[in-house]
Amino acid sequence: MSIERKSVKKFDYTLDFKNIDFRQHPELYRIGKGEQGVLLIEPYKSEILPYWRFKTPAIARKSAGKIYTLFLKYKEQGDFVGMDMARKFLQMGYTRSRRYANHKSGRKYLKDSKTILPNEEDPIKAESAKIFWEVWQQAKTDPEYVVMLDRHEQKFA
Secondary structure (H helix, E strand, O other), X not given: OOOOOOOOOOOOOOOOHHHOOOOOOHHHOOOOOOOXXXXXOOOHHHHHXXXXXXXXXXXXXXXXXXXXXXXXXXXXXXXXXHHHHHHHHHHXXXXXXXXXXXXXXXXXXXXXXXXXXXXXXXXXXXXXXXHHHHHHHHHHOOHHHHHHHHHHHHHHO
Protein backbone atom coordinates (compact mmCIF):
# COMPACT_ATOMS: atom_id res chain seq x y z
CA MET A 1 0.00 0.00 0.00
CA SER A 2 1.40 3.38 -0.97
CA ILE A 3 0.06 6.86 -1.36
CA GLU A 4 0.59 9.15 -4.33
CA ARG A 5 1.54 12.53 -2.96
CA LYS A 6 0.15 15.11 -5.33
CA SER A 7 1.76 18.19 -3.87
CA VAL A 8 4.69 18.13 -1.54
CA LYS A 9 4.90 21.01 0.91
CA LYS A 10 8.47 22.29 0.78
CA PHE A 11 10.66 21.56 3.74
CA ASP A 12 11.07 24.76 5.75
CA TYR A 13 14.79 25.27 6.36
CA THR A 14 14.15 28.65 8.04
CA LEU A 15 12.87 27.18 11.32
CA ASP A 16 14.94 27.44 14.50
CA PHE A 17 15.81 23.74 14.58
CA LYS A 18 18.11 24.06 17.60
CA ASN A 19 15.20 25.18 19.77
CA ILE A 20 12.19 23.25 18.45
CA ASP A 21 11.10 19.96 19.98
CA PHE A 22 9.11 18.42 17.13
CA ARG A 23 7.55 15.87 19.47
CA GLN A 24 5.95 18.79 21.29
CA HIS A 25 5.26 20.71 18.04
CA PRO A 26 4.39 18.24 15.26
CA GLU A 27 2.43 20.99 13.51
CA LEU A 28 5.77 22.59 12.54
CA TYR A 29 7.04 19.43 10.84
CA ARG A 30 7.01 19.37 7.04
CA ILE A 31 7.72 16.07 5.36
CA GLY A 32 9.40 17.58 2.33
CA LYS A 33 10.94 15.39 -0.29
CA GLY A 34 12.98 12.26 0.35
CA GLU A 35 15.37 12.67 3.26
CA GLN A 36 15.00 16.42 3.76
CA GLY A 37 15.58 17.46 7.36
CA VAL A 38 16.69 14.03 8.52
CA LEU A 39 19.61 15.51 10.46
CA LEU A 40 17.68 18.51 11.80
CA ILE A 41 14.50 17.26 13.47
CA GLU A 42 14.91 16.76 17.21
CA PRO A 43 14.52 14.81 19.39
CA TYR A 44 14.25 12.15 16.68
CA LYS A 45 17.66 12.76 15.13
CA SER A 46 19.32 12.10 18.49
CA GLU A 47 17.17 9.02 19.11
CA ILE A 48 17.75 7.39 15.70
CA LEU A 49 21.18 8.53 14.47
CA PRO A 50 23.20 6.47 16.97
CA TYR A 51 21.83 3.28 15.36
CA TRP A 52 22.34 4.32 11.72
CA ARG A 53 25.20 2.21 10.27
CA PHE A 54 25.83 0.39 6.99
CA LYS A 55 29.51 -0.63 6.76
CA THR A 56 28.74 -4.34 6.36
CA PRO A 57 25.55 -6.31 5.71
CA ALA A 58 25.56 -7.58 9.31
CA ILE A 59 25.85 -4.03 10.65
CA ALA A 60 23.21 -2.80 8.17
CA ARG A 61 20.80 -5.59 9.18
CA LYS A 62 21.19 -4.73 12.86
CA SER A 63 20.87 -0.99 12.12
CA ALA A 64 17.82 -1.29 9.87
CA GLY A 65 16.21 -3.64 12.39
CA LYS A 66 16.74 -1.22 15.27
CA ILE A 67 15.48 1.75 13.25
CA TYR A 68 12.41 -0.25 12.18
CA THR A 69 11.81 -1.15 15.84
CA LEU A 70 11.84 2.58 16.60
CA PHE A 71 9.42 3.11 13.68
CA LEU A 72 7.05 0.59 15.29
CA LYS A 73 7.46 2.21 18.73
CA TYR A 74 6.56 5.61 17.26
CA LYS A 75 3.62 3.99 15.47
CA GLU A 76 2.39 2.48 18.75
CA GLN A 77 2.59 5.96 20.30
CA GLY A 78 0.72 7.53 17.38
CA ASP A 79 3.80 9.65 16.67
CA PHE A 80 3.78 10.35 12.94
CA VAL A 81 6.84 12.61 12.99
CA GLY A 82 8.87 9.85 14.66
CA MET A 83 7.62 7.31 12.13
CA ASP A 84 8.52 9.60 9.25
CA MET A 85 11.96 10.31 10.66
CA ALA A 86 12.63 6.58 11.05
CA ARG A 87 11.46 6.13 7.44
CA LYS A 88 13.89 8.87 6.36
CA PHE A 89 16.80 7.21 8.18
CA LEU A 90 15.98 3.91 6.47
CA GLN A 91 15.86 5.71 3.13
CA MET A 92 19.16 7.43 3.90
CA GLY A 93 20.67 4.05 4.83
CA TYR A 94 19.75 2.86 1.37
CA THR A 95 20.96 5.94 -0.51
CA ARG A 96 24.26 6.27 1.36
CA SER A 97 25.18 2.59 1.20
CA ARG A 98 24.18 2.62 -2.49
CA ARG A 99 26.50 5.60 -3.04
CA TYR A 100 29.39 3.70 -1.42
CA ALA A 101 28.44 0.60 -3.41
CA ASN A 102 28.88 2.64 -6.60
CA HIS A 103 31.83 4.79 -5.50
CA LYS A 104 34.35 3.35 -3.03
CA SER A 105 35.26 6.81 -1.72
CA GLY A 106 31.60 7.74 -1.23
CA ARG A 107 32.15 10.65 -3.59
CA LYS A 108 30.10 10.65 -6.77
CA TYR A 109 31.81 13.65 -8.35
CA LEU A 110 35.36 14.85 -8.83
CA LYS A 111 36.30 17.97 -6.90
CA ASP A 112 35.20 20.09 -9.89
CA SER A 113 31.66 18.90 -8.94
CA LYS A 114 30.74 18.35 -12.58
CA THR A 115 32.52 15.15 -13.55
CA ILE A 116 30.95 11.93 -12.30
CA LEU A 117 33.47 9.38 -11.08
CA PRO A 118 33.31 5.90 -12.65
CA ASN A 119 31.38 3.21 -10.79
CA GLU A 120 33.41 0.74 -8.76
CA GLU A 121 30.79 -1.76 -7.59
CA ASP A 122 31.31 -2.86 -3.99
CA PRO A 123 29.16 -5.96 -3.41
CA ILE A 124 29.34 -5.59 0.38
CA LYS A 125 27.85 -2.08 0.33
CA ALA A 126 25.38 -3.20 -2.35
CA GLU A 127 24.11 -5.86 0.06
CA SER A 128 23.84 -3.26 2.83
CA ALA A 129 21.81 -1.09 0.44
CA LYS A 130 19.51 -4.01 -0.35
CA ILE A 131 18.86 -4.58 3.36
CA PHE A 132 17.95 -0.94 3.94
CA TRP A 133 15.84 -0.86 0.75
CA GLU A 134 13.67 -3.75 1.91
CA VAL A 135 13.06 -2.33 5.38
CA TRP A 136 12.48 1.19 3.97
CA GLN A 137 9.82 -0.22 1.61
CA GLN A 138 8.17 -2.00 4.52
CA ALA A 139 8.03 1.23 6.54
CA LYS A 140 6.82 3.54 3.78
CA THR A 141 4.02 1.19 2.74
CA ASP A 142 2.83 0.44 6.27
CA PRO A 143 -0.95 1.03 6.10
CA GLU A 144 -1.07 3.07 9.32
CA TYR A 145 1.92 5.15 8.20
CA VAL A 146 0.20 5.90 4.89
CA VAL A 147 -2.98 7.03 6.67
CA MET A 148 -1.01 9.15 9.14
CA LEU A 149 1.03 10.68 6.31
CA ASP A 150 -2.13 11.75 4.53
CA ARG A 151 -3.67 13.05 7.76
CA HIS A 152 -0.53 15.06 8.61
CA GLU A 153 -0.41 16.62 5.16
CA GLN A 154 -4.11 17.44 5.23
CA LYS A 155 -3.93 18.97 8.68
CA PHE A 156 -0.67 20.92 8.45
CA ALA A 157 0.02 21.57 4.77
